[in-house]
Amino acid sequence: MFAPNRRRSADRLLSRVIRATSAVVFLVLGGMFVQMVIVAWPLLQELRVAENAPQGSLHDLATGESGPRASREQALGEGLVRAGPKKPVRQTINVGISDLTNEAAAGFPGAASCAKPDLPQLTLSFTLPGALGCLAAFSSGEYRILGAEGPAEDPSNPVGLLPTHHDVRTVPGGRSWLLIGDTAVHWVHLRFTSEGPVLEELKIMPVYAGTVDVSQVTRERWVLITDAEGAVWLWPLLTGSPYRLDLGVAGVTSASWIGARNLRVVLADGHERFLELVGWPPGTLVTRLFKPVQYEGYPHPTHVWQPSASSADEVAKYNLVPLLSGTLEAALIAVLLSLPVAIGSAIYVGFFLSSRRREQIKPAIEVIASFPTVVLGGLAAVWLAPLVVNDLPQIVGAGMLLPLAALAAVAVPNTTRGAGDRWSRPFLLCVVLVPAVIACIWLGVQLGNLAEHAWFGGSLSDWFSQRNIPASQFNAVIVGMVLGIAVLPVIFSLTEDAINECPRAAALGSQALGASKWQSFRDVVLPVALPAIISAVMLGLGRAVGETMVFLMLSGNAPDLNLNPMDAVRNLGATLAIELPEAAVGGLHFRILFFAALILFAATFLLNTVAQVIRQRQRSKHTDQIG
Amino acid sequence: MKRSRAVLWVFAVVAGLAGGPARSETLSIVGSESMAALVTQWAEAYQAVNPSITFEIQGTGSASAPPALAEGTANIGAMSRPMSDLERSAFRRRAGYEPLGLTVAEDALTIIVNPANPIIAVSLIALDAIFSVTRRCGGPENYSAWGSLMASGDAKWRVALPDIPMLRLSRTAVSGSYGFFKRVGLCDGDFQPSVVELPGFVPIVNAVADSPGAIAYVGSGFVTPLVKPIGILIGDTVLYPRDEAYPLSRRLYLYLSAAPGQAASPTECGFLKFIESAQGLAILHEAGFRPAPPDLSPGITDVCSKP
Numbered sequence A: 001m002f003a004p005n006r007r008r009s010a011d012r013l014l015s016r017v018i019r020a021t022s023a024v025v026f027l028v029l030g031g032m033f034v035q036m037v038i039v040a041w042p043l044l045q046e047l048r049v050a051e052n053a054p055q056g057s058l059h060d061l062a063t064g065e066s067g068p069r070a071s072r073e074q075a076l077g078e079g080l081v082r083a084g085p086k087k088p089v090r091q092t093i094n095v096g097i098s099d100l101t102n103e104a105a106a107g108f109p110g111a112a113s114c115a116k117p118d119l120p121q122l123t124l125s126f127t128l129p130g131a132l133g134c135l136a137a138f139s140s141g142e143y144r145i146l147g148a149e150g151p152a153e154d155p156s157n158p159v160g161l162l163p164t165h166h167d168v169r170t171v172p173g174g175r176s177w178l179l180i181g182d183t184a185v186h187w188v189h190l191r192f193t194s195e196g197p198v199l200e201e202l203k204i205m206p207v208y209a210g211t212v213d214v215s216q217v218t219r220e221r222w223v224l225i226t227d228a229e230g231a232v233w234l235w236p237l238l239t240g241s242p243y244r245l246d247l248g249v250a251g252v253t254s255a256s257w258i259g260a261r262n263l264r265v266v267l268a269d270g271h272e273r274f275l276e277l278v279g280w281p282p283g284t285l286v287t288r289l290f291k292p293v294q295y296e297g298y299p300h301p302t303h304v305w306q307p308s309a310s311s312a313d314e315v316a317k318y319n320l321v322p323l324l325s326g327t328l329e330a331a332l333i334a335v336l337l338s339l340p341v342a343i344g345s346a347i348y349v350g351f352f353l354s355s356r357r358r359e360q361i362k363p364a365i366e367v368i369a370s371f372p373t374v375v376l377g378g379l380a381a382v383w384l385a386p387l388v389v390n391d392l393p394q395i396v397g398a399g400m401l402l403p404l405a406a407l408a409a410v411a412v413p414n415t416t417r418g419a420g421d422r423w424s425r426p427f428l429l430c431v432v433l434v435p436a437v438i439a440c441i442w443l444g445v446q447l448g449n450l451a452e453h454a455w456f457g458g459s460l461s462d463w464f465s466q467r468n469i470p471a472s473q474f475n476a477v478i479v480g481m482v483l484g485i486a487v488l489p490v491i492f493s494l495t496e497d498a499i500n501e502c503p504r505a506a507a508l509g510s511q512a513l514g515a516s517k518w519q520s521f522r523d524v525v526l527p528v529a530l531p532a533i534i535s536a537v538m539l540g541l542g543r544a545v546g547e548t549m550v551f552l553m554l555s556g557n558a559p560d561l562n563l564n565p566m567d568a569v570r571n572l573g574a575t576l577a578i579e580l581p582e583a584a585v586g587g588l589h590f591r592i593l594f595f596a597a598l599i600l601f602a603a604t605f606l607l608n609t610v611a612q613v614i615r616q617r618q619r620s621k622h623t624d625q626i627g
Numbered sequence B: 001m002k003r004s005r006a007v008l009w010v011f012a013v014v015a016g017l018a019g020g021p022a023r024s025e026t027l028s029i030v031g032s033e034s035m036a037a038l039v040t041q042w043a044e045a046y047q048a049v050n051p052s053i054t055f056e057i058q059g060t061g062s063a064s065a066p067p068a069l070a071e072g073t074a075n076i077g078a079m080s081r082p083m084s085d086l087e088r089s090a091f092r093r094r095a096g097y098e099p100l101g102l103t104v105a106e107d108a109l110t111i112i113v114n115p116a117n118p119i120i121a122v123s124l125i126a127l128d129a130i131f132s133v134t135r136r137c138g139g140p141e142n143y144s145a146w147g148s149l150m151a152s153g154d155a156k157w158r159v160a161l162p163d164i165p166m167l168r169l170s171r172t173a174v175s176g177s178y179g180f181f182k183r184v185g186l187c188d189g190d191f192q193p194s195v196v197e198l199p200g201f202v203p204i205v206n207a208v209a210d211s212p213g214a215i216a217y218v219g220s221g222f223v224t225p226l227v228k229p230i231g232i233l234i235g236d237t238v239l240y241p242r243d244e245a246y247p248l249s250r251r252l253y254l255y256l257s258a259a260p261g262q263a264a265s266p267t268e269c270g271f272l273k274f275i276e277s278a279q280g281l282a283i284l285h286e287a288g289f290r291p292a293p294p295d296l297s298p299g300i301t302d303v304c305s306k307p
Helices: A004-044 A058-063 A070-077 A284-290 A321-352 A355-370 A373-390 A392-411 A425-456 A460-466 A476-501 A504-512 A517-545 A549-554 A572-582 A588-626 B002-019 B036-049 B062-071 B085-095 B124-131 B176-185 B201-210 B266-276 B278-286 B300-304
Strands: A048-051 A122-127 A134-138 A142-146 A167-170 A176-180 A184-193 A196-206 A211-214 A222-227 A232-236 A252-257 A262-267 A272-278 B025-031 B053-058 B076-079 B100-113 B119-123 B155-157 B167-171 B196-198 B214-219 B228-234 B237-239 B249-256
Touching (some): A004 A588, A122 A167, A134 A196, A176 A211, A211 A252, A222 A252, A321 A476, A321 A517, A321 A572, A355 A476, A373 A392, A373 A476, A392 A425, A425 A460, A476 A588, A504 A517, A517 A588, A572 A588, B025 B062, B036 B053, B062 B249, B100 B201, B124 B167, B167 B176, B176 B214, B249 B266, B266 B278, B266 B300
Parallel strands (some): B025 B053, B167 B196, B167 B214
Antiparallel strands (some): A048 A272, A134 A142, A167 A176, A176 A184, A184 A196, A211 A222, A262 A272, B076 B249, B100 B214, B100 B249, B119 B155, B228 B237
16 A cells, blocks of 8 residues: 555646646647648638749740749649749749640541631531541531531531630630630530530620630630720639639730749730739639539539549549538448447446446447457458348348347346356346347348338349449448447447436436336436437547548449439548548649548537537536535 | 566567668569559569568559659659659659659550450440540440440440449549540540449459449459450450550559669669569569560660669
């Protein structure tokens, strides 16, 4: 036994160590949060125009000498940071400018080249695949398909009509164009439909003062339009409406790009100024990340997550909505599946079980939390996933009937062990329950078979495929099942703690007054424990949202935005695991991934904090009551 | 006191043992999963000859190679597609010179389906229409079920195709095969959002073997008897990966970080010369790849013979 003095100093030392450790943990978490915010912060910059004098000629800009680090250079090219007020801009010209001229669009390599007949008013020509010929558009607005040798169609029967225009700019990638009219600029794209190739108008920008000059289109799909009033408009084709640039100069006659974010502006008096755009026009980032965006080649605006384009001319598509919805969908399924089991067992273990048995059973259930979800995921991928896709009604039937096996326990008398008893109660329970469980599973499978024959005509997977509902072994249900096993101990542990900590005095008092055990639980303990149960569910949801490996293996990683639980989903954590190794440090993809990570961090942090606050308030309320 | 002294001794012994054998040279090869098996076999054979060299091989995907090379965490980058302009310029700005790319093998992407699927070949336009949402190769509509493929004339089948929904499988975006298929197979278009992405070719092969309506592209070395490879229909002829005119043929590259005018490091050169030797070529043939055309430059000898 320690002498009293030694124990006091040991206690003080221990409390200091605990305080220091928690302070360090807090600092580390805060540091992580701050670092993520720092990485994601440039995404929120609003568009600014800055002066910049390029050094050397356009040719020097094109060669791109070695300069600052790749991350800073890429960040410069993507408008994330400014080059600096006095430092000259060193940018390679191939990051931004479309090389394509107005007439010779890319077409299909290998296809017969589009014979360019000397047609008047021809503004746009595109070589179609195979022997289809050439799509030609004219300034009068009509477009038609010409054969390789000349007009194949009847000249008086055009394939379609576009707005009239006098000039055309090709968007990088060669599949969409800007048609420049006198008072409007139209963005059209080529799409192959069952009626053949069509040119569809995607967006229109009215220029009331009249268009004077339209620049080339950068890879970011930004274009500068100078109108007759001398104002310069920036039109981010994908993500926003035209934005009038506040250049600080008046009377601009032309504005052109000399880099991804650098422009050269010619004034009416002949002077030229070099400017730089940093950041994004207001609302473009929110649109890009959260709203449906119309991309070239798509029939209508969609939420698309596909950040790896195969060529630099194609747009990287960042939209977080499919990721967030996939994460939440599977997490909610997990919580829903584990909720009845976790809360039911927590009520029994916390209130109805004797303390001796409780001390034996509670740790056993909590050990499930230490089971690595990777192993669970691997097992499920090999064994459970084909079962789910082929035998779903049988599994649901077995799962629903399994709790009925507990009814078999009534066959075992609830007597205490007296002299002469040969079998202990736990042994008798096992003898009775094991066949009961097997019988219930078998019964459930038969019930599932019956349901399948009665409602789905013999086979659920055939029923799905007849209605063209995708149902593969990669779906949110199997992810929810595996995550449910991971989430169960979290919900169980906290619910059981809450129920056990409720004041025994009130429950015993109600039982003394004649209430049954269940009545005293339902009317005395449950109302008090309910906030804690809600907090436990929130913590379980937080655990499920942050899971990565199970999703990577089982979910199919398809960023598809639909609420069908039998369809593949994509999770934020799995996306980070897949894409962070390939994102260039400091580039846009990198920062958007960190922004997504920040959302995940903030969501789980918020869930956990609110859950803990609820628990603390409930605890303090009770200690006050008991006194 | 006795216990803490014993603990100290245990620590000392363990720390001494952790010093390990004499330091050896390490070659770190990062990049393509398609080439991971090939590179591992080369490495094992080379280690049998040169036991003093240890290899660290990571095959997560081709897109992880350029950043690793640029930062210096890898000696050799294995890629199943050429480095893109953006990756090249990022490397150039970081290192000050261009990365050095060597063509080491020729490979092809095979289209596989479930063995129960009676299809024999699909055309490139049909392949694009199956996998992409933008259909840039010119297909008139997307196919969501196998039965609708029969009306198009862009496929060849043995008996009537069952009307079951298609399950499309692909590698994740970090893979060079993903980038190559997007460029050549989808004509730079986009994958459909419902395309299932799996992190390796082996899970893809397993999934195709399990699902009746599945279709996927894999490296030729990963095709097993559990799945059925199909050909590409061009006109009336069906081309398979062994044919020369097969459209999904690709080259496999090894990239190095070597300043111009300087040779690569002796360790790297030793390994590269081994790859070029008869033993290395035999391993290449065994793995199912074809050797690179000999007239491509720079060759391995160019890189390693500089003073």
